[in-house]
Amino acid sequence: xxEIKNLHAQVExxxxxxxxxxxINPGEVHAIMGPNGSGKSTLASVIAGRDEYEVTGGSIDYxxxxxxxxxxxxxxxxxxxxxxxxxxxxPGVSNMYFMKAALNAVRxxxxxxxxxxxxxxxxxxxxxKLVQMDxxxxxxxxxxxxxxxEKKRNEIFQMAVxxxxxxxxxxxxxxxxxxxxxxxxxxxxxxRNENRAVLVITHYQRLLEYIVPDKVHVLxxxxxxxxxxxxxxxxxxxxxxxxxxxxxxxxxx
Amino acid sequence: MKTETQNLEELANRDYKxxxxxxxxxxxxxxxxxxxxxxxxxxxxNEPEFMLEWRLKAFRHWKTMTEPTWAFVKYPEIDYQAISxxxxxxxxxxxxxxxxxxxxxxxxxxxxxxxxxxEQEILAGVVAVDAVFDSVSVATTFKDKLHDLGxxxxxxxxxxxxxxxxxxxxxxxxxxxxxNFFAALNSAVFSDGSFVYVPxxxxxxxxxxxxxxxxxxxxxQFERTLIVADEGASVxxxxxxxxxxxxxxxxxxxxxxxxxxxxxxxxxSTVQNWYPGDKDGKGGIYNFVTKRGKCAGVNSKISxxxxxxxxxxxxxxPSCILQGDNSIGEFxxxxxxxxxxxxDTGTKMIHIGKNTRSTIVSKGISAGEGQNTYRxxxxxxxGADNARNYSQCDSMLLGDRCGAHTFPYxxxxxxxxxxxxxxxxxxxxxxQIFYCxxxxxxxxxxxSMIVNGFCKEVFRELPMEFAVEAxxxxxxxxxxxxx
Numbered sequence: 009x010x011e012i013k014n015l016h017a018q019v020e021x022x023x024x025x026x027x028x029x030x031x032i033n034p035g036e037v038h039a040i041m042g043p044n045g046s047g048k049s050t051l052a053s054v055i056a057g058r059d060e061y062e063v064t065g066g067s068i069d070y071x072x073x074x075x076x077x078x079x080x081x082x083x084x085x086x087x088x089x090x091x092x093x094x095x096x097x098x099p100g101v102s103n104m105y106f107m108k109a110a111l112n113a114v115r116x117x118x119x120x121x122x123x124x125x126x127x128x129x130x131x132x133x134x135x136x137k138l139v140q141m142d143x144x145x146x147x148x149x150x151x152x153x154x155x156x157x158e159k160k161r162n163e164i165f166q167m168a169v170x171x172x173x174x175x176x177x178x179x180x181x182x183x184x185x186x187x188x189x190x191x192x193x194x195x196x197x198x199x200r201n202e203n204r205a206v207l208v209i210t211h212y213q214r215l216l217e218y219i220v221p222d223k224v225h226v227l228x229x230x231x232x233x234x235x236x237x238x239x240x241x242x243x244x245x246x247x248x249x250x251x252x253x254x255x256x257x258x259x260x261x
Numbered sequence: 262m263k264t265e266t267q268n269l270e271e272l273a274n275r276d277y278k279x280x281x282x283x284x285x286x287x288x289x290x291x292x293x294x295x296x297x298x299x300x301x302x303x304x305x306x307n308e309p310e311f312m313l314e315w316r317l318k319a320f321r322h323w324k325t326m327t328e329p330t331w332a333f334v335k336y337p338e339i340d341y342q343a344i345s346x347x348x349x350x351x352x353x354x355x356x357x358x359x360x361x362x363x364x365x366x367x368x369x370x371x372x373x374x375x376x377x378x379x380e381q382e383i384l385a386g387v388v389a390v391d392a393v394f395d396s397v398s399v400a401t402t403f404k405d406k407l408h409d410l411g412x413x414x415x416x417x418x419x420x421x422x423x424x425x426x427x428x429x430x431x432x433x434x435x436x437x438x439x440x441n442f443f444a445a446l447n448s449a450v451f452s453d454g455s456f457v458y459v460p461x462x463x464x465x466x467x468x469x470x471x472x473x474x475x476x477x478x479x480x481x482q483f484e485r486t487l488i489v490a491d492e493g494a495s496v497x498x499x500x501x502x503x504x505x506x507x508x509x510x511x512x513x514x515x516x517x518x519x520x521x522x523x524x525x526x527x528x529x530s531t532v533q534n535w536y537p538g539d540k541d542g543k544g545g546i547y548n549f550v551t552k553r554g555k556c557a558g559v560n561s562k563i564s565x566x567x568x569x570x571x572x573x574x575x576x577x578x579p580s581c582i583l584q585g586d587n588s589i590g591e592f593x594x595x596x597x598x599x600x601x602x603x604x605d606t607g608t609k610m611i612h613i614g615k616n617t618r619s620t621i622v623s624k625g626i627s628a629g630e631g632q633n634t635y636r637x638x639x640x641x642x643x644g645a646d647n648a649r650n651y652s653q654c655d656s657m658l659l660g661d662r663c664g665a666h667t668f669p670y671x672x673x674x675x676x677x678x679x680x681x682x683x684x685x686x687x688x689x690x691x692x693q694i695f696y697c698x699x700x701x702x703x704x705x706x707x708x709s710m711i712v713n714g715f716c717k718e719v720f721r722e723l724p725m726e727f728a729v730e731a732x733x734x735x736x737x738x739x740x741x742x743x744x
Contacts, residue, residue, distance in 0.1 A: 056695075056699050057698075057699075058695055059691070059695070079698070080695065080698040080699055081698040081699075081701055081702060081703050081704070083699075084698065084699050084700055084701040085701045089699075090699050092696065092699075095696070096690060096692045096693050096696045098693055098696070098697075098710070098711055098714055099714055099715060100713070100714025100715055100716070100717035100718075101710055101711065101713075101714035105710075106697075106700070106710070107700075109702055109706070109710065110697075110700035110701045110702055111701075113700075113701035113702050113703070113706075114701045117701070149714070166700065170700065170701070
């Protein structure tokens with residue numbers, strides 16, 4: 009599904025990613041952990057195609073296509089979804105209107121007909137249940153006046169509506185209390201299937217108790233310095249990032 | 262990958278869709294302005310003596326005035342002697358009696374603009390159009406139907422001929438001929454416009470509508486509109502405009518006066534899309550308009566809604582004088598400036614009567630190198646007990662070469678007044694655009710969506726048919742301005 013090779017990227021001439029290799033197959037859930045500034049969010053942004061991030065080397069193959077060659081909206085239409093760490097507010101534009109525009113952009117891209125209002129309504133109502141989102145949220149403006157938890161839930165709701173092939177969750181757990189974390193995780197788990205790949209980016213092992221990953225990678229200084237199964241996350245929780253940093257330092261010595 | 266700024270620029274650089282010139286013989290006065298020209302205009306229009314006297318008074322006063330410079334706009338000096346003050350499409354004998362008699366060239370022009378009069382006639386009773394081509398009314402539809410209700414809806418010239426007593430009674434009562442430089446000029450030389458009178462207790466059953474269009478080269482367009490709603494009457498009036506492409510800057514100085522008597526309501530909506538000039542600021546309309554309504558009677562209400570996307574220079578402050586007790590004034594505005602456009606617009610709410618209320622909602626959008634200024638005054642006079650005002654001025658910037666400016670003036674002379682003022686300036690976020698893109702929505706559609714969301718409170722106030730047009734217009738005006 010996704011094959012990242014020797015990826016290098018920088019922001020304002022400052023190198024952030026320094027050779028990432030990562031392969032995710034359909035149906036798999038991978039977690040990326042790492043300390044602040046290790047490049048986790050940069051990786052998410054590069055996959056989504058954010059302008060400020062300049063790719064200076066390497067490649068990303070997505071479903072046999074060169075992802076880096078695609079506009080952000082085309083990546084989305086091809087099934088790449090990013091759950092934002094900081095979802096933005098768009099005053100005056102309702103969630104419902106936004107989701108309809110988005111879904112129809114995706115459908116048009118796939119050569120499908122636009123969904124009519126009745127079908128769309130039925131679809132979003134069904135998907136809203138996955139994240140226990142009240143229907144009144146649909147009418148509210150995008151993220152305007154939403155609490156931190158509501159915003160994150162809204163991200164997973166959007167993921168449910170758009171039904172992507174590859175979902176990247178960028179610190180979706182940050183700012184969530186335990187109840188919200190459970191709701192969001194249940195939503196993500198309900199969306200797990202053999203065709204969908206998920207990349208979970210997080211600081212904390214806690215989220216991985218709810219969304220159990222197939223693989224865990226530790227990102228440090230723009231490189232994946234260690235990969236393993238979910239036990240790696242537990243080990244990391246126990247020993248802290250200092251342990252990895254030390255190992256990394258020793259490895260480069 | 263294209264940067265978003267490039268996307269914005271491509272959007273902005275789309276050509277003006279409505280740029281074309283209709284080839285029609287115009288019966289024009291030579292350029293220049295003196296008393297003889299004023300007399301000639303009045304004579305051409307076969308006006309009664311009081312009109313000529315009023316025009317001459319205005320002209321003599323205008324000569325003593327100087328052009329105002331306080332607005333936050335820059336433009337080359339206007340040579341008022343280089344302008345021709347009268348231009349009318351040539352008529353074969355009498356004016357056209359039906360659309361069939363209208364110059365087909367003219368009808369084609371309207372068709373290009375998407376205002377098929379013929380269809381509108383068929384669309385019976387939805388919108389009556391008093392279409393103004395240059396300075397003379399060409400066709401007025403639905404007049405008969407309105408006539409049955411006692412509603413007068415006609416060109417200003419016809420009103421002068423057929424209802425001189427109404428014109429004499431109300432002309433200049435809201436915007437006197439001495440009011441300001443441009444209003445005085447208009448009073449002296451105005452060629453035509455619209456006139457509406459809704460008699461006591463009558464609710465006008467349809468939206469009244471006018472399309473203005475500037476056509477002949479170098480002809481200043483000076484319209485005069487007067488709308489009077491008698492006691493208990495109500496009327497909704499729509500004004501929409503587009504103009505053909507031209508190199509010379511065209512001066513436009515209109516005056517609109519609204520009078521609402523006891524318990525009367527007037528709603529005045531404008532969508533203005535005059536040629537803004539090209540992306541280097543060449544050409545474009547200079548729009549210096551005086552619009553004012555007087556809530557003369559108790560419980561009266563005047564509501565202005567404007568969507569301003571055109572003109573190189575906009576100088577416009579639709580205002581309300583709240584004279585009657587319990588009267589209400591409203592101003593809802595969307596002003597968009599792109600490329601080199603400059604807009605200095607806002608409102609004045611003058612509270613005179615007791616328990617008067619006013620609401621101001623202004624949305625300014627600047628893109629390209631556009632400069633957008635909100636200038637508003639709220640004045641609560643001594644006798645205006647328990648007056649209330651709510652003002653909200655929001656600005657949105659697209660890109661980093663444009664500007665937004667806010668000049669609110671508040672003058673409260675009565676301690677029982679309640680004033681609320683909110684203001685915000687936001688840069689249209691690359692974050693917001695990217696968020697939309699990440700959901701599959703193109704940058705262009707994203708900007709359109711974000712801007713329309715920003716303007717929602719104003720669009721809500723527009724009549725349905727205008728709201729759709731206004732949204733499209735914003736989309737077109739912003740094309741190429743994603744940043």
